[in-house]
Amino acid sequence: MSFLNFFNRNRSAPVARERLQVLLAHERAFAGRSDLAERLQKEILAAIAKHIPIEGDKVVVRLERGEQVSTLEIDIEVPEQALAR
Amino acid sequence: MSKVVVVTSGKGGVGKTTSSAALGAALAQAGQSVVVVDFDVGLRNLDLVMGAERRVVFDLVNVVQGDAKLPQALIRDKRLETLWLLPASQTRDKEALTEDGVEKVMDGLRARFDWIICDSPAGIEKGATLAMRFADQAVVVTNPEVSSVRDSDRIIGLLDSKTRRAEGGEKLEKQLLLTRYDPARAARGEMMKVEDVLEILAIPLLGIVSESADVLTASNLGFPVTLHNPASPAARAYADAARRLMGEEVTVTTPKEKKAGLFGRLFGKRVAA
Numbered sequence: 534m535s536f537l538n539f540f541n542r543n544r545s546a547p548v549a550r551e552r553l554q555v556l557l558a559h560e561r562a563f564a565g566r567s568d569l570a571e572r573l574q575k576e577i578l579a580a581i582a583k584h585i586p587i588e589g590d591k592v593v594v595r596l597e598r599g600e601q602v603s604t605l606e607i608d609i610e611v612p613e614q615a616l617a618r
Numbered sequence: 619m620s621k622v623v624v625v626t627s628g629k630g631g632v633g634k635t636t637s638s639a640a641l642g643a644a645l646a647q648a649g650q651s652v653v654v655v656d657f658d659v660g661l662r663n664l665d666l667v668m669g670a671e672r673r674v675v676f677d678l679v680n681v682v683q684g685d686a687k688l689p690q691a692l693i694r695d696k697r698l699e700t701l702w703l704l705p706a707s708q709t710r711d712k713e714a715l716t717e718d719g720v721e722k723v724m725d726g727l728r729a730r731f732d733w734i735i736c737d738s739p740a741g742i743e744k745g746a747t748l749a750m751r752f753a754d755q756a757v758v759v760t761n762p763e764v765s766s767v768r769d770s771d772r773i774i775g776l777l778d779s780k781t782r783r784a785e786g787g788e789k790l791e792k793q794l795l796l797t798r799y800d801p802a803r804a805a806r807g808e809m810m811k812v813e814d815v816l817e818i819l820a821i822p823l824l825g826i827v828s829e830s831a832d833v834l835t836a837s838n839l840g841f842p843v844t845l846h847n848p849a850s851p852a853a854r855a856y857a858d859a860a861r862r863l864m865g866e867e868v869t870v871t872t873p874k875e876k877k878a879g880l881f882g883r884l885f886g887k888r889v890a891a
Contacts, residue, residue: 544808557768
C-alpha cells in the first residue's frame with residue numbers, strides 16, 4: 534500500500550473529476566428546482582399533520598445524492614398519545 | 619458588426635478582470651476597436667488593472683442614470699489608441715444599474731466599437747446577470763478546481779436561459795478560458811487536466827493560461843499582460859485566444875511542464891512548450 538502511495542501520492546484530480554460529474558448531473562437535472570427537497574418536505578409534513586399532530590422540531594430531513602439514485606429521508610418522531618387518540 | 623462579449627465565471631478570483639483586460643488589449647493590438655466595460659459596481663478594479671485608476675471621472679452608473687454622456691465616461695488607453703475603458707462606479711449600490719439603462723449604453727457602445735468586452739462581477743446577482751444580458755457570446759473563465767468548475771456550470775445554465783439571445787431562441791456561443799493552469803501538477807494528478815474540465819463543462823475551448831508570475835507583475839504595473847510582456851506564455855495564450863474570438867483557426871497548445879527532468883538537463887533538451 535505504501536509502495537503504491539509513493540507513486541500515487543496526492544492523485545486527487547480523478548476524485549475531483551468524479552465528484553463534479555456526479556454533482557453536476559444532479560444540479561443540471563434540478564436546475565431551477567433547487568427548492569425541491571424543501572417543497573417535498575413541506576407537502577409531506579402537511580399531509581401527515583392532517584392526521585397526526587406533529588411538532589416541527591421532531592422532524593429530521595436528510596438528502597443523499599447518489600450516482601444512480603437519490604434518497605430523501607424524512608424521520609418523524611410521533612408521540613404515543615398522538616397515535617392513541 | 620460589433621460583438622458584445624461577456625467575461626464571466628460565477629466564482630470570484632479566477633481571473634475575470636485580468637482576462638478582460640488582456641483579451642481587450644490583445645484585440646486592440648490586432649487592430650480592432652475595443653471597449654472594456656467594468657460591471658462590478660461597488661468594487662471596480664478594471665481601471666486599476668488597466669492602469670487608468672487616476673483618470674476616472676464618470677462611470678457606468680453615471681451614464682445609466684443620465685448624469686453623464688457616454689463619451690464623457692469613456693477613457694482611452696494611453697498605450698493603445700483603439701482600446702477604451704468604461705469604468706464601474708465605486709460608491710453606489712448595485713441597484714443603480716437598470717436593464718433599460720444598460721441596454722441603452724450597450725447600443726451606444728455598439729455604434730462606436732468592434733468589440734464590447736463586459737467584465738462581469740462574481741456571483742449570480744443583478745450585476746452578473748446584467749453583464750451577460752445583452753451578450754452575443756461568452757467567455758467562461760474557469761480554474762481547474764472543483765468550486766470554480768461547479769460555478770461555471772451554473773453560469774453556463776444562466777447564459778442559456780437568462781440572456782436576451784437565449785430568450786429569443788438565438789444561439790449564444792460560449793467558450794472556456796482555463797486560467798491558473800499548472801501543467802506540472804496536472805501531470806502528477808494533483809490538478810484536473812484540461813480534458814477533465816472540458817468533458818465536464820462541455821463547451822469549446824478558447825484558451826489555456828498557465829499560472830504565471832507575468833500576470834501578477836503586469837497587474838502590479840497597471841498593464842494588460844499582452845502589453846507588458848507580449849512574449850510571455852500568458853500573453854501569447856491571451857493573444858491566441860483573441861485571434862480565436864476573431865474567428866481565426868488557431869490550434870490550442872496545452873502547456874507542458876517547464877522544468878526539464880534530469881535526462882533533459884543532461885542532454886540540453888527543453889521539455890517546455
